Amino acid sequence: MIFRTFLVATLAAVSLLPGMAQGGDQAFDPLQLNIRLSPTALRPPSHLIKQQWTLDGYRLGRLGPQAPQAAVIEDDARRRLLILSATDEGRVLIYQVGDLPVDVSTRLRPALVCVRTRQCQNQRMDPAGELGCLALCLLEHLHE
Secondary structure: HHHHHHHHHHHHHHHOOOOOOOOOOOOOOOHHHHEEEEEOOOOOHHOOOOOOEOOOOOOOOOOOOOOOOOEEEEEOOOOEEEEEEOOOOEEEEEEEOOOOOHHHHHHHHHHHHHHHHHOOOHHOOOHHHHHHHHHHHHHHOOOO
16 A cells, blocks of 8 residues: 555656646546556456556666565556566566557557666666566556
């Protein structure tokens, strides 16, 4: 619960940056979505997966026992949209399980640049961990 509160507060702060969608704008604003962290890796049932990607060119560092193993991106009604999950080999799988008005596949490369710039691999001591950092970078690059 602490992780979710931290990330929701982080997302709220990020959404106030200049140039971001504000109040009455009905456009899709991914920074209004929630990130919920899981201590275990997640693999949704195949019938729920709309699309799946591997975050190519990125390997997770060695995750400690307290580090999140998955990040679920959902709306306020707790409808899951995306799931980022660690594999045993250190890869990151991204599952689209809900409808989004953007093509996620075209946003993965810019999100990967953000991950490197923000140095997510060094965020392991942060409560959100490396996967929380990855999820936030992805959300920041899902704008229409």
